[in-house]
Amino acid sequence: MAEDIVRVENLKAYYQMNYFGVRREVRAVDGITMTVRKGEVYGIAGESSSGKTSFIKVLAAAIRPPLRVVEGSVKFDFKNGPIDVATATPKQIEAVRWKHLSYIMQGSMSVLNPVRRIGKTFHDFASRPMGLTGKAFEDRVIAHLARLKLPADVLKAYPHELSGGMRQRVTIGLATVCHPEFIIADEPTTALDVVVQKEVLSLIRDIQKEMNAAVVFVTHDMSVHANVADRVGIIYAGRLVEEGPTRDMFFAPKHPYTAHLVASLPRIGDVKQRPALEGRPPNLADPPQGCRFHPRCPLAVDKCRQEVPPMEQVGPDHRTACWRWQDVKPLVGASAPSGVMA
Amino acid sequence: MTTLLDVRDVSKRFTMGGIFGRKTVDAVMDANFSLSAENPEIFTIIGESGSGKTTLARMILGLEDPSEGEILFRGKRVSRHGGRAEKLAFMSQVQPVFQNPFEAFNPLKKIERYLESTARRFLQTRDKAVIDRAMDEALQKVGLSLKEVRGRFPHEMSGGQLQRCAIARALIPNPPLLIADEPVSMVDASLRMSIVNLLKSLRDDLKVSVIYITHDLATAYYISNRLIIMQRGRIVEMGDARTVLDNPQHPYSKLLKASVLSTDDAGDGKLATDPGMVKAAGDLVGQAGKLVARPDGREVRVYG
C-alpha cells in the first residue's frame, strides 16, 4: 500500500464571528481524522454547507479569518520535508504552495482575476515556484496548456472571454503546471455541461496518473465520485461519517446517510420522486447531541441521541461512524422506497 | 392561443477585442420559440457550456438587446431601453432566479432584507404591514413563512431553504414567468429534487411558466413539458421533453445523453466517450443547417 501524503488528526476549524456584539461560532469542521495516500484520488462528498469547503480550505492551507483552526493537525509529507499546515507560518506555506500543494477553488472565476489576462495570472502564480522566467517560462506554460487542449492564445485573453469549460481547464492548468504532489479541487466541474464535465474529469485523472500526484476532490455530485475517486469520504455536519473504497460506498454503504445519498440520485427516465430525506441539515452553530444525523435518521435509537458514535473499522479500508452500521442496507437502484429509507 | 412570450429569429453577436485579435462571437443564432399564456409550462434549455443559454435568458429578461430578431412579451417588444415605469412594469412580469443560493445572499445581511427591498420596489409602498403581508404570501408559496425566516442570516438556513427564499423573492410581484438559470447546479441531489418539485407546483398550482436552464438531464426529464438543446449558439433539437430525451436524434443530443455519468459501475474509473459520437457532434459545429419537423412533433436540425 502506498505511503500517506497527508495525515489529518482530530481537526477542528470554526468560524468565530462577532455580529454586532453577539459572538457566534460555526463549527464547520468538528473533529475530522483521515489520511490521503500518495497517488490516489480521494473524493469528499456531502450536502451543501456540511463543511466540505471549510475542511478543504484548511487542507489547502488557505485559512482566513473568521475561519480558525482550534484543534488538531494536518501533517503533509512533501519531498522538501514535512509540514503541519494547521500551524505553519505564512512563509512556510509559501514554500510549498503550487509546487507541492495546489488548490482549485470553488468557482473558477475566483482565482482568475477578471481584469488580468490569463498569461499574467500564470506568471503571478507559477513563475517563481518553477524558477523560470521570460521565454523559457512561457514555452513551458504553452506546452502544458496544449496538453489541456488549450491554444496558446488563451494567455492573451481575459477570463470573461472564455467559455466556462475553457476557464475550468485554465484553472486546472494553473493548478498542475508546477507538477505538485498534492492537488485539491473544490467542485471543479459543477456548472459545466455533461460532455465537458466528462472531458475535464478524465483530464484531471490523466494528469494525476502521469504526475503520480494525490488528488482530493470535493463535490456534492455522487455520480462524479463514482467515476473518479479511488476512495470516498462522506462529511455530514462537519464530521467524517463514513469512508471506504468507491465500490463499497456505492454498493455496500455502512452509514444510513451514505445509503440515502447514493439512492437519491435522480436518473433520466424518472417520472416520480425518489425517496427523500426528511428534515434539514443541522445548524452548525448549535449541532444536535450524540450522532448529528439522528434527527433525520430512520434507524435512530436512544443511544444515538446521547452518544457520539466512534469511527469503526468495518472492512478493508472501510470505516463508519454509526451505532447500527450492521443494520444498514444498500438502496442502490431502488425505484420504490424500501429498506432503511422506507 | 395567446402568447406569453414570443422569441422571433433572435440572434446575439458579441464583439470583443482580446483573444484572437478583434473577434465576434455569435452567442445565439436564430432562436425561435414561444410560450402560451393559457398553458403554463416548464420550458427547459439544455446545452453546451457557452452555447448561449444565459445570453438567451438575459435577452428575455431585457438585460441585453438582440442583435437581430425580436422578443415579444404579451405582444410588447422587450428592450433594454425605455422608461423607468415601463421597465418596472415589465420586471414585475418576468423574474429571474439565480444559480447559487449561497452566493446570491450576502452572509452579513438578514434574508428578509432582500425580500423587503423587492416588495418595496414592486408594491411602491413603505407601509410595513403591506410589505410584511406580501413577503409572507410569497414565502408561503414556497413552503416557508415570514415567521420562520424573520431575523435569520443566510448561514442559518439550509441551501434548500435559501433557494426557496430566492424563489419567494422572485414571486413577490406575482410574475407569470420565471427564468431560472441553473437554480439547482450547486445543490446536492435531495435538495435538487425539492427545488424542482417546487417549480413543478408553481406551474401546476399557481400557473406560473418557468424557463428552466440546466445541465441536469434527469431533472429536465422529470419536470419539463418541452425542451430545447443548444450547441454553439444554435437550437439543434426541440420538442416534448420525454420524446427528445428518451430517444435523442441530433448527434449533439445523443452525445449529451451518452455523457451523463452513471453510478452503475462505480469504482471502475470509466470516463471514455465513444470517439465516433464526439466527432459526429463536433463536425456539425459552425454549419447552419435547418430545423426540420419530425412526425413525432419534435424538430431536429439537419444539414446539407
Ligand SMILES: Nc1ncnc2c1ncn2[C@@H]1O[C@H](COP(=O)(O)OP(=O)(O)OP(=O)(O)O)[C@@H](O)[C@H]1O
Ligand atoms: N459580455 C460578453 N462579451 C463577450 N462574449 C460574451 C459575453 N457574454 C457571453 N459571451 C460569449 O457568448 C457565448 C455564450 O455564453 P453564455 O453565457 O450565454 O453561455 P451558457 O450557455 O449560459 O454557458 P454555461 O453553460 O457555461 O453557463 C460564449 O462564447 C461567451 O463567451
Ligand SMILES: Nc1ncnc2c1ncn2[C@@H]1O[C@H](COP(=O)(O)OP(=O)(O)O)[C@@H](O)[C@H]1O
Ligand atoms: N465565511 C464564512 N463565515 C461564516 N460562516 C461560514 C463562512 N463560510 C462558510 N460558513 C459556514 O460554515 C459551514 C460549512 O460551510 P462550507 O464549508 O462552505 O460547506 P460546503 O462546502 O460543504 O457547502 C456552513 O454552516 C456555512 O454557513
Ligand code: SF4
Ligand atoms: S448512529 Fe444512530 S442516528 Fe447515527 S446514523 Fe447510526 S443509526 Fe442513525
Ligand SMILES: [Mg+2]
Ligand atoms: Mg462548497
Ligand SMILES: [Mg+2]
Ligand atoms: Mg450560463
